Amino acid sequence: MKIMVAIKRVIDYAVKIRVKPDKTGVETQNVKMSMNPFCEIALEEALRIKEAKLASEVVAVSMGPSQSVDTLRTGLAMGADRGIHVEFNQTLYPLSVAKILRALVEVEKPGLLLLGKQAIDDDCNQTGQMIAGLLNWPQGTFASKVILDKEKQVATVDREVDDGIETLSLNLPAVITTDLRLNQPRYATLPNIMKAKSKPIKKFTPQELNVEIKSDLEVVQVTEPPKRKAGILVSSVDELIDKLKNEANVI
Amino acid sequence: MVNWNWKATFRLIKRSPNLFLERRCTPPAVVPGFRGFSSGSTAKSQCNTFHGTKRIFPVSDYVETAGICIGMQGGVQRQCYSSLAGLVNRNPRFSTLNDEDIRYFEGILGNKNVIQDEERLIAANTDWMHKYKGSSKLLLLPQSTDEVSQILKYCNSRCLAVVPQGGNTGLVGGSVPVCDEVIINLSLMNKILSFDKVSGILVCEAGCILENIITFLDNEGFVMPLDLGAKGSCQIGGNVSTNAGGLRLLRYGSLHGNVLGLEAVLANGTVIDMLKTLRKDNTGYDLKHLFIGSEGSLGIVTKVSILTPPKLSSVNAAFLACKDYISIQKLLQEAKRRLGEILSAFEFLDGQSMNLVLNHLEGARNPLPASMHNFYVLIETTGSDESFDKQKLEAFLLHSMENELISDGVLAQDINQASSFWHLREGIPEALMRAGAVYKYDLSITVEKLYDLAEEMRTRLGNVANVVAYGHLGDGNLHLNISAPQYDDKVLSQIEPYVYEWTSKHRGSISAEHGLGLMKANKIFYSQSHETVQLMASIKNLLDPNKILNPYKVLPDSVSS
Ligand SMILES: Cc1cc2nc3c(=O)[nH]c(=O)nc-3n(C[C@H](O)[C@H](O)[C@H](O)COP(=O)(O)OP(=O)(O)OC[C@H]3O[C@@H](n4cnc5c(N)ncnc54)[C@H](O)[C@@H]3O)c2cc1C
Numbered sequence: 082m083k084i085m086v087a088i089k090r091v092i093d094y095a096v097k098i099r100v101k102p103d104k105t106g107v108e109t110q111n112v113k114m115s116m117n118p119f120c121e122i123a124l125e126e127a128l129r130i131k132e133a134k135l136a137s138e139v140v141a142v143s144m145g146p147s148q149s150v151d152t153l154r155t156g157l158a159m160g161a162d163r164g165i166h167v168e169f170n171q172t173l174y175p176l177s178v179a180k181i182l183r184a185l186v187e188v189e190k191p192g193l194l195l196l197g198k199q200a201i202d203d204d205c206n207q208t209g210q211m212i213a214g215l216l217n218w219p220q221g222t223f224a225s226k227v228i229l230d231k232e233k234q235v236a237t238v239d240r241e242v243d244d245g246i247e248t249l250s251l252n253l254p255a256v257i258t259t260d261l262r263l264n265q266p267r268y269a270t271l272p273n274i275m276k277a278k279s280k281p282i283k284k285f286t287p288q289e290l291n292v293e294i295k296s297d298l299e300v301v302q303v304t305e306p307p308k309r310k311a312g313i314l315v316s317s318v319d320e321l322i323d324k325l326k327n328e329a330n331v332i
Numbered sequence: 333m334v335n336w337n338w339k340a341t342f343r344l345i346k347r348s349p350n351l352f353l354e355r356r357c358t359p360p361a362v363v364p365g366f367r368g369f370s371s372g373s374t375a376k377s378q379c380n381t382f383h384g385t386k387r388i389f390p391v392s393d394y395v396e397t398a399g400i401c402i403g404m405q406g407g408v409q410r411q412c413y414s415s416l417a418g419l420v421n422r423n424p425r426f427s428t429l430n431d432e433d434i435r436y437f438e439g440i441l442g443n444k445n446v447i448q449d450e451e452r453l454i455a456a457n458t459d460w461m462h463k464y465k466g467s468s469k470l471l472l473l474p475q476s477t478d479e480v481s482q483i484l485k486y487c488n489s490r491c492l493a494v495v496p497q498g499g500n501t502g503l504v505g506g507s508v509p510v511c512d513e514v515i516i517n518l519s520l521m522n523k524i525l526s527f528d529k530v531s532g533i534l535v536c537e538a539g540c541i542l543e544n545i546i547t548f549l550d551n552e553g554f555v556m557p558l559d560l561g562a563k564g565s566c567q568i569g570g571n572v573s574t575n576a577g578g579l580r581l582l583r584y585g586s587l588h589g590n591v592l593g594l595e596a597v598l599a600n601g602t603v604i605d606m607l608k609t610l611r612k613d614n615t616g617y618d619l620k621h622l623f624i625g626s627e628g629s630l631g632i633v634t635k636v637s638i639l640t641p642p643k644l645s646s647v648n649a650a651f652l653a654c655k656d657y658i659s660i661q662k663l664l665q666e667a668k669r670r671l672g673e674i675l676s677a678f679e680f681l682d683g684q685s686m687n688l689v690l691n692h693l694e695g696a697r698n699p700l701p702a703s704m705h706n707f708y709v710l711i712e713t714t715g716s717d718e719s720f721d722k723q724k725l726e727a728f729l730l731h732s733m734e735n736e737l738i739s740d741g742v743l744a745q746d747i748n749q750a751s752s753f754w755h756l757r758e759g760i761p762e763a764l765m766r767a768g769a770v771y772k773y774d775l776s777i778t779v780e781k782l783y784d785l786a787e788e789m790r791t792r793l794g795n796v797a798n799v800v801a802y803g804h805l806g807d808g809n810l811h812l813n814i815s816a817p818q819y820d821d822k823v824l825s826q827i828e829p830y831v832y833e834w835t836s837k838h839r840g841s842i843s844a845e846h847g848l849g850l851m852k853a854n855k856i857f858y859s860q861s862h863e864t865v866q867l868m869a870s871i872k873n874l875l876d877p878n879k880i881l882n883p884y885k886v887l888p889d890s891v892s893s
Contacts, residue, residue, distance in 0.1 A: 093746050094746065095747035113645060113746075268742035268743075268744075269743055270742050271733055271743065272733075274726065274729075275730055
């Protein structure tokens, strides 16, 4: 069985985000970009499944500008067998990403599609659900545990829901999106970074995959959240009660 | 639950059980007067309480030995000493604090900033390692240069000894009183005064916490040329006064180069304004250098101006394993040659250090878990072109691997991974504290010979203590730490004076960056000639004739009394 993993290049998790002065988006010039942390978890899971001999190949897919190849190289250095880069230089929204993935699924025919539950740049949390819908595959979102049964062609997925853990059993092929607690991704070791240099990355354009990219979304404005005001120290319980009553109006 | 603020969650979850996302480690905030002590602590501020006693604090508290002095207090002759620093006599020339003094200080600072509260005094009297403990009855928190000046003028006229204090993270017992010196802590002088974006020159008050300056500069698109593990607590005034080296000295040079000017208050209250913002200024003797690294013995630094380089966007970090010390030396040479202008740190830790952090530091994760290695190296590059820098670093690493200088390694793929490498290196002092008693030596030795000392100490000490060696290899700076379950004079006599003699024999320095403080004041002759020390004493005499500033420290008894 082949596993396909979608990985996205985003502004590094640890970078302080700055909104562009014209409010059209966030500053990405000269900003450190890295693999979306949830995608990293998805890829780690795929690699573990392969190492447990439950899959034969892990294919990493990334969409975006040419620098997305760097993200794919990271994926290959972590252990993916090969990469697919779908080159596109404008913003891609979840539905377009899902359509491209559907086209790639038709080419690659994976038995399992793994994605991060959301990308940390747009926080959409839609792609996994949309691609499952487009393919009509079962989906297990926010996975915190994945167990594969190769014989029965079934994946058991624990998902984190508001009131606890829900366990699902999915028939393969299926879509799984990964949550934070699923695993701790590995580091890219030097020997693997070197090996990754000779692993193949295939390039497509959306046109070649017969996917028409049109956006039904328009970003009106991006603004920073209001700054938190500094707290104050009150000197007595009475003062606190007074402020809660008369200033905050909460009691 | 889906669209919660993922970042907050991400942080929360990742920080608690597995701290791998924790950015640089900082020691617990050491806010003067606010440091929590375990409730079981019965520490008293009397200077002779711990005479010869050794106690072990539970959990994260550590072994404590006395820093005690001899003198007159309440009419009783007191013998005070630190078992590590040797006997110290309270200088009888110093007056003892009285109510009138307190009222005078309250007149200058207001009641709020004249602290006599026992809890807060315990914290301010105790150093970061819980190794030195003074018995001061008074902590002063000035808010301006003028207040510092008035305090000193008064103390000088009354012959009251004082100890200048910053973040109290110093590692040589310099920042806490030895006896009953008045503590002058600069933490309320924490304002950034100006920043010139064209030249990158920052002017700020001495009490600014290093990490706050780093954050401020980061927002402005600049970097602080100084970074060290204690950044969350230490103050720029303390950094300047100890001439702290830290993790980026290799790249940006020492504070003697980066500090463009400062303002200091002399013992008699005179304010010396050397707060220049010029790179070049050859008008007479460059006196600011006297205050850089003089550990509060010549004056109190109140303002600083620092040259800061622009922040470059491409930072890469690799964590590598080496089989022996020869390979590390070759790797350093190669790194300087092949990484050249982008090399920004070259830190090493030995296998014992790695074991220690993995066992004692929260959130430590071994980046190379397959097997344990003899040595580890953290290399960082900082440059302006992401893809070029990465290519260059990868090519260097590949080459070093082929030549078997590196036996294994990982390259950080994002900032969190880089931070987790730094967490290991910066967390060693904290891990050492958690492991028990620690004898710390901070030595400059030629890189070639540097590790021989660690090996000799291992042979000398056998299984009595754990010898842990790490440091700023790129600067020839070894942090030799000897970790034992508790302080023991027998262990100490195995270490000292051997370590100092060895270092002196190899023409090294017995204090590369931590200073002399109380711990090494009398050891100065291992690294300086008699003539040099005499000249230092003359300078001290000129600037502080009553010797009220940080007594018993930096200079040896033989020249300072
Ligand atoms: C975890 C950890 C890591 C460290 N790593 C490094 C490192 O990599 N490199 C390095 O060089 N050091 C290191 N240190 C020690 C270092 O010397 C201090 O952290 C720092 O420079 C001292 O700053 P501070 O504000 O805490 O000063 P304090 O500890 O409060 O004082 C240090 C000395 O300076 C004097 N002083 C303080 N403020 C003033 C002032 N405004 N005017 C005059 N005198 C003053 C004090 O009297 C004392 O003698 C480390 C310490 C810790 C705990």
